[in-house]
Amino acid sequence: MKKFLVALFCAALMGASAFAMTKEEEDAAWKKEPACGRVIKIGYNGGLCLGTFGIAQLKGFYEAEGLKTEVVRMSGGSSGQIDAIGTGKVDVTGDHIATMLVPAVNGVRVKFTTGIHSGCKSLYVPADSPIKTTADLVGKYVAIPDGIGGSDQNISMRFFNHDKIDPRQIKWKVAEAGIAVMAMKKGEVQAALLGDQFAKKFLDSGELRILRSLTFDEDFKQEACCIHAVNLDFYNENPVTVKKLTRAHEAASAWMMEHPEEAVNTLQANKWAAGDPKLVLEIFKTYNFGIDDKATEATLRSTIDDYKSFGMIDAKKDTEELIRKVWDPVVKND
Incomplete structure (x- = not known):
């Protein structure tokens, strides 16, 4: 014992x-x-x-x-x-x-x-957006539904960091997911970090496309x-x-x-x-x-x-x- x-x-x-x-x-x-x-x-x-x-x-x-x-x-x-x-x-x-x-x-x-x-979250842009890479977002607005310091911003910053872009060069705007989609359509923000489940209907309809992803990108999907x-x-x-x-x-x-x-x-x-x-x-x-x-x-x-x-x-x-x-x-x- x-x-x-x-x-x-x-x-x-x-x-x-x-x-x-x-x-x-x-x-x-x-x-x-x-x-x-x-x-x-x-x-x-x-x-x-x-x-x-x-x-x-x-x-x-x-x-x-x-x-x-x-x-x-x-x-x-x-x-x-x-x-x-x-x-x-x-x-x-x-x-x-x-x-x-x-x-x-x-x-x-x-x-x-x-x-x-x-998996589960990705960085989205409008399907017809001229934004082709994360470098194109330098100086532009990215919507983060769960706020400054939340998971959406933190995940987004890792995307930029992996692409050799200083996250401090990005402008952040807090906006609930549905509002973020509307803001992208109006040009008020140029991208948004969204849950894939929420965004799928917009992806399937051809309104959005994925720029960077935890779910699908080789450097994150594992x-x-x-x-x-x-x-x-x-x-x-x-x-x-x-x-x-x-x-x-x-x-x-x-x-x-x-x-x-x-x-x-x-x-x-x-x-x-x-x-x-x-x-x-x-x-x-x-x-x-x-x-x-x-x-x-x-x-x-x-x-x-x-x-x-x-x-x-x-x-x-x-x-x-x-x-x-x-x-x-x-x-x-x-």
């Missing part, structure tokens, strides 16, 4: 990913954790992007791990979600890396444990867009529970990849994915819910380096130290 406790203590010091348990050891350790037997709050803001949380709940993947979970509807946008996970109002949530990475680096109490999926996040105190106090939560999430992701039609139908039946079922299914199939930890870690590393290059993260901070601070792909299969 003493040997086991010493090993468990060492695991806590090294992080969950450094220590593998047998099933018997895992069960014994889990029973001693504060979260064992209590209801775990899963923060979910609805929508297709984070649908794995709903599927894990509805299809019994959390239950299969012995977990008692409750899906809590999030409110207040990204800031409300970050506050909820950072302060422990919810135990687990997910969102864009572009939304959560900077707060995590700057001290919000959260740890990332797995990627959720690739990256994780959204990420699974756990409150840091919960992570420190409940390493086995965190492993179980992450394992259930990944099992749900694998099921969704194998059963896309049923996944979409299930989410829509529970009002967790809105829109025309055919369109939603088409968008669903552009996401890779099976994105692995290697790709997710590479995304975090690339994003940190990009953010350092244009001042969103202190350039003096070591990228590998920041990775260790925010990321632990916990051991899921011993």
